[in-house]
Amino acid sequence: MEFNFEDHPHRRYNPLTNEWVQVSPHRAKRPWQGQVEKVDEEQRPEHDPNCYLCAGNTRINGEVNPDYKDTFAFQNDFAALLEEIPSGEVNEGNGLFKAKSERGLCKVICFSPRHDLTIPEMDVDGIRKVVDLWCKEYAELGARDYINYVQIFENKGAVMGCSNPHPHGQVWAQESLPLEPEKKQANQLEYFDKNGKTMLSDYIAEELKQGTRVVYENEHFVALVPYWAVWPFETMIVPKRAVARVTDLTEEERDALADAYKSLTVKYDNIFQVSFPYSAGIHQAPTDGEEHPEWHMHMTFYPPLLRSATVKKFMVGYEMLANAQRDITAETAAARIREQSLTHYKSAVL
Amino acid sequence: MEFNFEDHPHRRYNPLTNEWVQVSPHRAKRPWQGQVEKVDEEQRPEHDPNCYLCAGNTRINGEVNPDYKDTFAFQNDFAALLEEIPSGEVNEGNGLFKAKSERGLCKVICFSPRHDLTIPEMDVDGIRKVVDLWCKEYAELGARDYINYVQIFENKGAVMGCSNPHPHGQVWAQESLPLEPEKKQANQLEYFDKNGKTMLSDYIAEELKQGTRVVYENEHFVALVPYWAVWPFETMIVPKRAVARVTDLTEEERDALADAYKSLTVKYDNIFQVSFPYSAGIHQAPTDGEEHPEWHMHMTFYPPLLRSATVKKFMVGYEMLANAQRDITAETAAARIREQSLTHYKSAVL
Ligand SMILES: O=P(O)(O)O[C@H]1O[C@H](CO)[C@@H](O)[C@H](O)[C@H]1O
Ligand SMILES: O=P(O)(O)O[C@H]1O[C@H](CO)[C@@H](O)[C@H](O)[C@H]1O
Numbered sequence: 001m002e003f004n005f006e007d008h009p010h011r012r013y014n015p016l017t018n019e020w021v022q023v024s025p026h027r028a029k030r031p032w033q034g035q036v037e038k039v040d041e042e043q044r045p046e047h048d049p050n051c052y053l054c055a056g057n058t059r060i061n062g063e064v065n066p067d068y069k070d071t072f073a074f075q076n077d078f079a080a081l082l083e084e085i086p087s088g089e090v091n092e093g094n095g096l097f098k099a100k101s102e103r104g105l106c107k108v109i110c111f112s113p114r115h116d117l118t119i120p121e122m123d124v125d126g127i128r129k130v131v132d133l134w135c136k137e138y139a140e141l142g143a144r145d146y147i148n149y150v151q152i153f154e155n156k157g158a159v160m161g162c163s164n165p166h167p168h169g170q171v172w173a174q175e176s177l178p179l180e181p182e183k184k185q186a187n188q189l190e191y192f193d194k195n196g197k198t199m200l201s202d203y204i205a206e207e208l209k210q211g212t213r214v215v216y217e218n219e220h221f222v223a224l225v226p227y228w229a230v231w232p233f234e235t236m237i238v239p240k241r242a243v244a245r246v247t248d249l250t251e252e253e254r255d256a257l258a259d260a261y262k263s264l265t266v267k268y269d270n271i272f273q274v275s276f277p278y279s280a281g282i283h284q285a286p287t288d289g290e291e292h293p294e295w296h297m298h299m300t301f302y303p304p305l306l307r308s309a310t311v312k313k314f315m316v317g318y319e320m321l322a323n324a325q326r327d328i329t330a331e332t333a334a335a336r337i338r339e340q341s342l343t344h345y346k347s348a349v350l
Numbered sequence: 351m352e353f354n355f356e357d358h359p360h361r362r363y364n365p366l367t368n369e370w371v372q373v374s375p376h377r378a379k380r381p382w383q384g385q386v387e388k389v390d391e392e393q394r395p396e397h398d399p400n401c402y403l404c405a406g407n408t409r410i411n412g413e414v415n416p417d418y419k420d421t422f423a424f425q426n427d428f429a430a431l432l433e434e435i436p437s438g439e440v441n442e443g444n445g446l447f448k449a450k451s452e453r454g455l456c457k458v459i460c461f462s463p464r465h466d467l468t469i470p471e472m473d474v475d476g477i478r479k480v481v482d483l484w485c486k487e488y489a490e491l492g493a494r495d496y497i498n499y500v501q502i503f504e505n506k507g508a509v510m511g512c513s514n515p516h517p518h519g520q521v522w523a524q525e526s527l528p529l530e531p532e533k534k535q536a537n538q539l540e541y542f543d544k545n546g547k548t549m550l551s552d553y554i555a556e557e558l559k560q561g562t563r564v565v566y567e568n569e570h571f572v573a574l575v576p577y578w579a580v581w582p583f584e585t586m587i588v589p590k591r592a593v594a595r596v597t598d599l600t601e602e603e604r605d606a607l608a609d610a611y612k613s614l615t616v617k618y619d620n621i622f623q624v625s626f627p628y629s630a631g632i633h634q635a636p637t638d639g640e641e642h643p644e645w646h647m648h649m650t651f652y653p654p655l656l657r658s659a660t661v662k663k664f665m666v667g668y669e670m671l672a673n674a675q676r677d678i679t680a681e682t683a684a685a686r687i688r689e690q691s692l693t694h695y696k697s698a699v700l
Binding site for chain 2: 094
């Protein structure tokens with residue numbers, strides 16, 4: 001018997017994080033008798049008078065949202081990070097009790113005044129305005145002296161902890177470099193120092209050659225299921241040029257990013273004919289004033305669904321305590337995404 | 351204004367993993383309009399003819415469960431790891447495409463024939479038999495030549511991906527050392543080499559002195575919310591003696607572990623008067639034939655609930671893409687667990 005990566009359990013290596021994922025391809029066949037998720041079939045109005053993100057409405061702190069026409073950003077009324085705190089530090093018990101104050105701020109970014117839309121249902125021009133807002137927030141927040149990292153992300157769907165269906169994302173900006181980008185920075189730097197090129201340049205060149213994990217491509221971006229994906233339909237959107245941060249993208253590249261973001265999420269929605277939940281976010285260079293030629297920015301999507309619109313992958317027990325684990329191969333997932341239409345199922349003419 | 355660790359956002363350091371967690375104590379006050387979980391109020395029979403874990407029933411592959419009286423272990427019918435696979439390896443594209451076959455096996459361990467019980471509702475004698483089964487499985491699986499690590503764990507509750515309420519856990523045994531125990535091993539080894547004692551000996555000595563994070567203690571074990579806890583009510587049960595693995599526990603210590611396991615989970619159930627979901631598992635020395643004096647075994651509990659029986663903490667967006675984050679301090683959570691009665695709410699006489 002020959003070893004076969006489509007059938008036999010194995011581990012794959014993630015060079016960005018220097019960690020391995022356990023892959024168990026044969027396991028997708030087990031029956032599922034556990035928890036099923038609710039499908040959100042609700043028809044939403046274009047404007048909801050009770051939504052704190054809709055234009056013209058009053059938020060919990062009494063502030064009134066402007067009558068915005070495309071995007072709108074404001075400081076989160078319940079921010080996890082705060083700007084105005086004193087600094088403090090603990091280092092006791094032989095280094096076993098260490099803590100440090102952490103300054104930062106959290107913003108909410110509305111993608112559109114339309115309460116009833118999601119990214120895959122918006123047009124590319126509208127999404128391009130979201131890309132511009134990312135650039136503006138990254139530049140403005142990153143310019144503050146004490147802000148060294150800006151995390152842009154989006155939680156889509158109730159199953160991903162999103163508490164308001166109005167299309168929106170978040171930006172958390174802070175003093176320290178968080179764990180995930182820190183790992184990716186260290187490994188990209190090592191690769192760059194050794195090879196004189198970014199890790200992801202070499203990686204996507206090979207992926208484009210092989211094609212098996214690519215799900216979408218335009219002139220400036222490629223969307224693919226990484227070889228080392230953890231979540232069932234995990235993907236990343238990577239610029240073909242080695243760009244360290246969103247603000248380094250050209251006008252044309254910004255358009256292409258908006259196009260890739262839409263195309264990928266339309267395909268996602270089409271898989272199970274449901275608004276496909278995910279957490280997505282951009283990993284890019286810190287705003288610490290350094291150049292960071294090792295950084296190759298990318299947008300990562302972690303969608304929880306596994307088998308259907310209602311059965312997700314549970315990252316519990318073994319996965320929490322031991323090691324990341326997945327039940328279908330990256331190649332199987334990629335084929336499934338790739339074969340989806342670029343026309344959203346809701347707008348498809350039957 | 352003085353920095354105050356009970357109110358101001360900060361980061362805390364986890365010396366076992368060498369990672370930081372973002373703590374945002376003030377954030378627990380935000381209103382919640384998102385997803386709520388279902389509470390399982392179902393009255394279960396002592397024996398369910400449709401349960402594949404109950405004694406005497408037939409499993410999906412045709413095997414009949416024995417008429418077991420306390421615990422029962424069998425190989426998972428849909429195992430993520432398999433024993434009989436050929437070996438294979440990939441290393442291509444300048445180290446960017448690396449994969450390796452992984453041998454192993456997965457067992458299911460039933461805690462009791464009683465379909466209607468959970469650990470906090472079992473008596474200490476019954477739980478002691480579970481501890482003995484852990485020892486037996488760790489010893490037997492670990493003795494196999496190619497098995498280098500044995501992960502014992504339990505997923506409790508539908509929200510933690512548990513698809514059968516019959517009280518049970520799992521054991522996954524494999525060739526490689528998974529990521530979480532690998533990190534803990536490296537950091538414990540460094541500490542041991544430097545200090546000539548296990549990290550957790552020093553750590554729990556200080557915790558017992560301070561008392562603020564301790565939630566339960568008996569002669570041989572302490573249960574506490576670690577200073578660096580990530581999940582809202584995360585705890586660990588640690589032996590007072592530096593024991594590397596379950597099989598090194600004395601008879602008395604095994605009894606004490608059963609008592610601590612019951613006491614902690616009774617308190618958990620009492621917090622929201624609901625069967626408290628969690629993933630729990632034992633981190634201990636690998637079964638690679640080495641002595642591992644640096645390892646100080648411990649049982650870790652990751653419970654998802656945050657505010658009530660139906661509102662959990664979502665580890666999404668920022669947490670997936672950037673950094674672990676929590677909304678209440680370890681001390682607040684510990685006080686809440688500590689103050690709970692040792693009498694289970696279901697058996698309390700009103
Ligand atoms: O093995 P089970 O109970 O079917 O499955 C459960 O536990 C496993 C180990 O933590 C996870 O991989 C699964 O996602 C979860 O649903
Ligand atoms: O900020 P929100 O949308 O209220 O909250 C959501 O996203 C945050 C950032 O990922 C998480 O910390 C919360 O657990 C989640 O519910």
